[in-house]
Amino acid sequence: MSEATLPPPRRHGRLVVRLLLLAAVFFAFGFALVPLYDTLCAAVGFNGKTLKDAIDAKDLPPAAVNYNRKLGVQFTSTLMPGLPWEIRPLEPAIEIHPGELRTTRFLVRNLSDKTIVGQAVPSVSPTVAARHFRKLDCFCFKQQTLAPGESREMALTFIIDGDIGDEISELTLAYAFFPAPNPS
Structure with missing residues (x-):
């Protein structure tokens, strides 16, 4: 092939700019997914998120306790790396x-020698039970600060709606404890 028959060199500058812009859009979309996912999960009670984390007792309808039925509720907790705490439910399971x-x-x-701030993130399973689990008061509503060696009992007050389906006989409330990223 002679030099006269070679195609002219192509300019890829525009393609490179478009690809970089596309990468930036995908990067921004990835950051937006976390709050979008949390909002969606809270709205539909998916992935163990309860529909309303904080409700007031006065907002509850008059309680119709179903004494003919019992549900088993188990409590678990997990500590994430970087949080030198010990945590355990005082009642691991209740009816x-x-x-x-x-x-x-x-x-x-x-367990450390310094003050640490942590945050609990709850999850209910099975996920269909999350929409029936109502927390009235929970240590998970705010960050918790513990001084070195400090121990504390933290309360959870809740109600499970009477209209929870008959197919659910047991549920688990799990807490994952994280070091607070921005202690307030």
């Missing part, structure tokens, strides 16, 4: 009647 108001406690202890 409750649908519509019954109940309070349980978790014991938390800071």
Whole structure:
């Protein structure tokens, strides 16, 4: 092939700019997915998120406790790396009647030699039960600060709606504890 028959060199500058813009859009979309996912999960009660994390007792309809039925509720907790705490439910499992108001406690202890702020993130399973699990008061509503060696009992007051389906006989409330990224 002679030099006269070679195609002219192509300019790829415009293509490179478009690809970089597309990468930037995907990067921004990835950051937007986290709050969008949390909002969607809270709205539909998916992935163990409860529909309303904080409700007031006066907003509850008159309780119709179903004494003919009992539900088993288990409590678990997980500590994420970087949080030198010890946490355990004082009642790992309870039985409750649908519509019954109940309070349980978790014991938390800071094992380090410095003050640490942590945050609990709840999850209910099976996920269909999350829309029926109502927390009236929970340590997960705000960040918790523990001084070195400090121990504290933290309360959870909740109710499980009486209209929870008959197919649900047990549920689990799990807390994942994280070091607070921006202690307030």
